[in-house]
Amino acid sequence: MRTQFTTFTAIVERDVRVMSRNLPDFLTRIGVNPVFLAFIFGYVLPQTGTIPADFANVMLPGILGITTLSAGVQGTAIPLAWDLGTTKEIQDRLLAPISLRLVMLEKIIMGMFESWVAGAFVFPVAYLIMSDNLSLELTSVGRLILLIVLGGLAAATLGMVLGTVVEPMRFAMMFATIIIPMVFLGATYYPWASLSKIPWLQYLVLLNPLVYINEGYRAVLTPDIPHMPFGYAVLGILVSTALLMAVAIRTFEKRALS
Amino acid sequence: MSEPIIQVEDLCKVYPAPGGRRVEAVNGITFDVADGEIFGLLGPNGAGKSTTIGMLTTMVKITSGQVVIAGVNVADDAIAIKELIAVVPQITNLDRSLTARENLLFHAKYFGVPKDEREERADELLELMALRSRAGDYPADFSGGMARRLMIARALMHEPRVIFLDEATTGLDPQSRLMLWHKIRELNEAGRTICMTTHYMEEADQLCDRVAVIDQGRILALDTPANLKALVPGGNVVELRTAVDNAGLADTLRRELTGLENIETEENTVRLFLDRPEQGLLEAVEVARIHDVELESVKLQPITLEDVFVGLTGRGLRE
Ligand SMILES: Nc1ncnc2c1ncn2[C@@H]1O[C@H](COP(=O)(O)OP(=O)(O)O)[C@@H](O)[C@H]1O
Numbered sequence: 001m002r003t004q005f006t007t008f009t010a011i012v013e014r015d016v017r018v019m020s021r022n023l024p025d026f027l028t029r030i031g032v033n034p035v036f037l038a039f040i041f042g043y044v045l046p047q048t049g050t051i052p053a054d055f056a057n058v059m060l061p062g063i064l065g066i067t068t069l070s071a072g073v074q075g076t077a078i079p080l081a082w083d084l085g086t087t088k089e090i091q092d093r094l095l096a097p098i099s100l101r102l103v104m105l106e107k108i109i110m111g112m113f114e115s116w117v118a119g120a121f122v123f124p125v126a127y128l129i130m131s132d133n134l135s136l137e138l139t140s141v142g143r144l145i146l147l148i149v150l151g152g153l154a155a156a157t158l159g160m161v162l163g164t165v166v167e168p169m170r171f172a173m174m175f176a177t178i179i180i181p182m183v184f185l186g187a188t189y190y191p192w193a194s195l196s197k198i199p200w201l202q203y204l205v206l207l208n209p210l211v212y213i214n215e216g217y218r219a220v221l222t223p224d225i226p227h228m229p230f231g232y233a234v235l236g237i238l239v240s241t242a243l244l245m246a247v248a249i250r251t252f253e254k255r256a257l258s
Numbered sequence: 259m260s261e262p263i264i265q266v267e268d269l270c271k272v273y274p275a276p277g278g279r280r281v282e283a284v285n286g287i288t289f290d291v292a293d294g295e296i297f298g299l300l301g302p303n304g305a306g307k308s309t310t311i312g313m314l315t316t317m318v319k320i321t322s323g324q325v326v327i328a329g330v331n332v333a334d335d336a337i338a339i340k341e342l343i344a345v346v347p348q349i350t351n352l353d354r355s356l357t358a359r360e361n362l363l364f365h366a367k368y369f370g371v372p373k374d375e376r377e378e379r380a381d382e383l384l385e386l387m388a389l390r391s392r393a394g395d396y397p398a399d400f401s402g403g404m405a406r407r408l409m410i411a412r413a414l415m416h417e418p419r420v421i422f423l424d425e426a427t428t429g430l431d432p433q434s435r436l437m438l439w440h441k442i443r444e445l446n447e448a449g450r451t452i453c454m455t456t457h458y459m460e461e462a463d464q465l466c467d468r469v470a471v472i473d474q475g476r477i478l479a480l481d482t483p484a485n486l487k488a489l490v491p492g493g494n495v496v497e498l499r500t501a502v503d504n505a506g507l508a509d510t511l512r513r514e515l516t517g518l519e520n521i522e523t524e525e526n527t528v529r530l531f532l533d534r535p536e537q538g539l540l541e542a543v544e545v546a547r548i549h550d551v552e553l554e555s556v557k558l559q560p561i562t563l564e565d566v567f568v569g570l571t572g573r574g575l576r577e
């Protein structure tokens with residue numbers, strides 16, 4: 001057990017070394033999404049009168065949700081798919097004295113970390129770009145941190161599933177068929193409660209983990225806007241993470257060993 | 259003799275293939291590797307060599323049969339096996355985000371080698387593999403030979419008991435190949451067991467203490483290179499080259515030569531496997547003269563493992 005832990009930390013150290021070496025890339029990858037979302041939905045559209053100014057309040061939780069989800073998914077899925085499919089670099093770690101599950105978990109943790117950094121990055125961006133149109137009411141710092149933590153884990157676990165199931169060549173396809181629908185059907189641009197006029201859709205989207213992430217942020221940041229109770233949001237994130245993890249364990253092992 | 263370090267028993271691998279087909283890549287092979295031996299798996303592409311290495315090194319799931327390395331069953335304790343072995347794969351899998359030296363250092367770190375030791379060993383191995391001047395470079399720009407040497411250096415960082423080399427010299431220029439042969443012999447002399455695959459018969463012949471000839475997932479013969487070559491009668495092969503393609507010559511020789519065991523033809527060469535090759539050579543030249551066949555060259559050549567393979571399968575290693 002002691003050696004597996006040593007191996008685990010060495011693998012983390014390797015990833016941190018590589019990430020810090022590619023810091024500009026990393027920050028660009030994480031930053032572009034929230035900057036543009038905040039600029040368009042929090043500044044341009046309200047300024048032009050296309051959407052009401054207070055729409056920024058509906059959007060901010062969504063921006064957090066999209067940003068943390070895509071950072072977590074990409075941070076895990078893209079390097080993994082290349083590693084497993086093309087460069088085989090990960091073999092060095094698969095042959096290290098550590099269980100395959102821990103190698104998988106390490107990749108998820110790195111993706112989760114990217115998601116956290118991305119989430120934390122949204123706040124200064126929102127403050128700088130859209131603060132005129134924003135009236136937040138942070139109800140609990142602890143709950144906000146819990147959401148960023150759990151949302152990142154869910155996103156990175158989803159990234160693990162996608163990265164082990166989808167070939168790198170089909171990534172554009174994956175974004176079109178999985179990520180884009182998740183974003184549009186994720187209570188991102190509207191509160192989940194507003195779907196009550198289309199009940200079948202309101203229940204269908206409960207399969208989408210992003211709904212719980214976005215609704216959780218609404219509960220914490222904009223309590224006046226209708227939102228799911230915080231506890232349900234957290235439960236939803238936990239259940240989706242557990243299901244995704246169960247799938248990821250299988251799909252990772254299937255790809256790692258032939 | 260002491261207990262073999264690798265024991266493989268009735269090992270099979272079936273890959274599922276598209277359309278519900280099954281690829282029987284390895285089909286019930288059994289062999290032992292002695293401690294300190296250089297053991298070779300010789301066979302053509304697709305014979306099942308990489309799959310076998312994969313099963314021995316925990317990277318390919320075993321369909322049936324068993325593998326025991328240093329008393330540990332691969333199916334029971336993959337982590338313990340990984341501590342004992344190192345693998346140099348057929349396809350480069352160096353970490354391209356790390357420099358050559360970092361590739362070595364992180365590998366050692368994964369195995370819990372203490373800092374001072376791993377720094378010292380990395381420098382020694384870079385020196386040994388003639389990579390010292392490239393220590394700070396990324397492996398993406400390395401030639402095939404350099405990448406292979408770096409992978410061997412990496413394999414040695416955690417002092418494994420058994421090293422698996424899968425087609426270590428495939429695709430290398432003759433000079434790099436000789437250099438690697440030399441390194442492999444040095445490692446073995448330093449006490450390491452080596453299990454390697456190759457489809458080059460000279461390589462198996464030159465390097466290996468024992469060779470398993472493998473084809474279509476089965477072991478056809480397993481012995482020292484000398485004993486394998488002794489399976490082919492005569493000890494030498496007579497090779498005749500005609501000036502023009504002459505299919506009739508083979509038939510004529512088959513009819514008229516005494517003690518002919520086997521005959522192979524390829525364009526305008528005919529290879530004769532004879533009980534008494536020296537005498538057969540004279541007779542063959544005489545047959546050619548009588549039938550007015552113009553000969554370009556006549557050679558008496560030692561038997562190679564290629565001849566052994568052809569004798570066992572009726573096909574060449576590179577077909
Ligand atoms: N991952 C795989 N999935 C399906 N078939 C495979 C896989 N790997 C190898 N094979 C098949 O198994 C057979 C043996 O392959 P391999 O072990 O790579 O042979 P060698 O290393 O001797 O060239 C070949 O027919 C090959 O196509």
Ligand SMILES: [Mg+2]
Pocket residue numbers: 304307308309348424425
């Ligand atoms: Mg192979």
